[in-house]
Amino acid sequence: MIKVLDKSVADKIAAGEVIERPVSIVKELVENSIDSGADSIVVEIKKGGKSYIRVTDNGSGIPADQAETAFLRHATSKINTAKDLNAIETLGFRGEALASIAAVTHTELVTKTADSTTGTRILIHGSEVLSNGKTGCPDGTTFIITDLFYNTPARLKFLKSDSAESSLIIDFMSMIALAFPKIRFRLINNGNIVFSSNGKGNLLSTILSVYKIGEYKDLVPVNYSFGENTVTGYISKPSLSRPSRRNQVFFVNGRVVNSKVIEKGVTEGYRERLFEGRHPICFLFIQTNPARLDVNIHPNKKEVRFDNESEIVSLISEGVKEALADDSAVIEAKAAPFRNVEYIRPEETQVDIKNILSSKPARVAENTVQEDAAAEILPAQPDHGQKREQAQEPECEQVHEHAVTRDSVEITIKEPAYKPFDFDMLRPTGAIFNTYITAVDEKCFYLIDQHAAHERVFYEKLVGEYMAEDKLKQPILTPIILEADPSVMVLMDEWVESLERMGFDISEFGGNSLIIREIPTFMTMSEAEDFLKEYLDGAADGVKKPNTVVIDKLITKSCKAAVKAHDHLSMDEINSLLNQLKACRNPFSCPHGRPTFIRFTMYEIEKMFKRV
Ligand code: ADP
Ligand code: MG
Numbered sequence: 001m002i003k004v005l006d007k008s009v010a011d012k013i014a015a016g017e018v019i020e021r022p023v024s025i026v027k028e029l030v031e032n033s034i035d036s037g038a039d040s041i042v043v044e045i046k047k048g049g050k051s052y053i054r055v056t057d058n059g060s061g062i063p064a065d066q067a068e069t070a071f072l073r074h075a076t077s078k079i080n081t082a083k084d085l086n087a088i089e090t091l092g093f094r095g096e097a098l099a100s101i102a103a104v105t106h107t108e109l110v111t112k113t114a115d116s117t118t119g120t121r122i123l124i125h126g127s128e129v130l131s132n133g134k135t136g137c138p139d140g141t142t143f144i145i146t147d148l149f150y151n152t153p154a155r156l157k158f159l160k161s162d163s164a165e166s167s168l169i170i171d172f173m174s175m176i177a178l179a180f181p182k183i184r185f186r187l188i189n190n191g192n193i194v195f196s197s198n199g200k201g202n203l204l205s206t207i208l209s210v211y212k213i214g215e216y217k218d219l220v221p222v223n224y225s226f227g228e229n230t231v232t233g234y235i236s237k238p239s240l241s242r243p244s245r246r247n248q249v250f251f252v253n254g255r256v257v258n259s260k261v262i263e264k265g266v267t268e269g270y271r272e273r274l275f276e277g278r279h280p281i282c283f284l285f286i287q288t289n290p291a292r293l294d295v296n297i298h299p300n301k302k303e304v305r306f307d308n309e310s311e312i313v314s315l316i317s318e319g320v321k322e323a324l325a326d327d328s329a330v331i332e333a334k335a336a337p338f339r340n341v342e343y344i345r346p347e348e349t350q351v352d353i354k355n356i357l358s359s360k361p362a363r364v365a366e367n368t369v370q371e372d373a374a375a376e377i378l379p380a381q382p383d384h385g386q387k388r389e390q391a392q393e394p395e396c397e398q399v400h401e402h403a404v405t406r407d408s409v410e411i412t413i414k415e416p417a418y419k420p421f422d423f424d425m426l427r428p429t430g431a432i433f434n435t436y437i438t439a440v441d442e443k444c445f446y447l448i449d450q451h452a453a454h455e456r457v458f459y460e461k462l463v464g465e466y467m468a469e470d471k472l473k474q475p476i477l478t479p480i481i482l483e484a485d486p487s488v489m490v491l492m493d494e495w496v497e498s499l500e501r502m503g504f505d506i507s508e509f510g511g512n513s514l515i516i517r518e519i520p521t522f523m524t525m526s527e528a529e530d531f532l533k534e535y536l537d538g539a540a541d542g543v544k545k546p547n548t549v550v551i552d553k554l555i556t557k558s559c560k561a562a563v564k565a566h567d568h569l570s571m572d573e574i575n576s577l578l579n580q581l582k583a584c585r586n587p588f589s590c591p592h593g594r595p596t597f598i599r600f601t602m603y604e605i606e607k608m609f610k611r612v
Pocket of ligand 2: 028031032095097098
């Protein structure tokens, strides 16, 4: 039998499409507040918004006789005729949000318009109006939403942890605060203020109040137009970069978007200013003709498509270049070049014996001198350690053959005479370019990448510390204070344990600050600080406590930042580094799989000089 669904069932079904999780409610309510002309909006959440969401604004309020109507499906004050659909300037217009929210929660509305002496209070549980009466209240509107999904338990199960849900809300609120710097936003999570923006319209001060990251005060402004397109906002100087694009926020015509096209523009703008794999921090606002934009290709409207893609790429890249051409940007970039050094693409970050082997052989083809071919990389070891004794060194004079196929890790080497590599025979002679240690043994000359070597040592010590029962910690006299993104802070439970296991003593220090009182013994203060910054940045993407693979990746990545390249090493320091490298389980490559050693056999050198 065909029946028309009763209203409460229909509302619940429709609600599922609009209200997926707590952040959806926050989004709808805050957008309504903005549409109401408010210049101050407070959002308070508890338990990730699952148990409590309050949104209070000082906007127009809803007249008493319309308050109940606002909860009807397709009830909106923002559209009268179909023609209006083409000229929408408000954030909402479908008239679905309140109906959907009320269907799956306990909703309380308190609202008052400026020209009315009393306000209205309405209580609705699952679409059913329990009460509608007068109340005293200030101008504006407050929604209090409790018991999300109390009547649709199946949906409740799909929600993530409280901290994960609050992280999504914090992210959303951060974006909306940036998009509307003229509105004062305050966000309260479980009784603590996450941020509070001043609403004075200054974007940089909004960025600083939302993120509370001191380094952001050095961001440089972007302001560039071309044709009908404009880009404004703030970007980091090349001296401040991150290993991921997480700290890049783009708005197109006021909406947060993800866009490969904009990313491409940014990358082009920074070309040659940043090393591969490093990403600047950007807050960019693009204004373009809405007619040349398709925002609806993704239901949550985060994806955007431009019909003039190449114009947008060059708009962004020119805007970025112009901003960076500013003198101050250039000088700083030179002053701190080392942070950016040597990042490599993620696909190269695996220790990949196949690649190392396929970059062989070390034969010089037909006696022509080829720089690359003359160098030979020591065999890296497929499994950490045990086989170290077998690390084999081909006799210099012999051309050797590898029966290695690209997709096989089996290494069969047609054996000439081999002997194990002997660290004790290695005699360092100095360093060149402040980067490569030079060394010789009886028949070969070696270049050792001091940075890669140090990174390997650092990595193995950290992993060792992580696995060890007793942590070798050192208390530090001046504690390190770090600031982290609010969205990282709420996930603290998820990442703090892994850092404690490495020997850090780290705790909250009010607001978004962290205080570090103890660090692993082998680290210097600056190494510890750089390591932690990088680690926290990566931790934002989630570290599940037991997931050692993820933790290992994070350690690998963060070591890169901690260890400086291009430092001048004294002979003592060189000796000590080589000794520590010798103690490593896998001394022949850095944690990212790049070689630490390159060997030039005497034979190859002689060949280059056409002596043989
Ligand atoms: P839409 O925003 O698409 O119009 P909603 O269901 O979100 O639909 O809201 C319905 C109506 O309720 C809005 O059109 C508006 O008139 C009124 N409204 C909702 N929230 C507020 C608010 N915070 N201040 C003033 N009016 C509001
Ligand atoms: Mg709305």
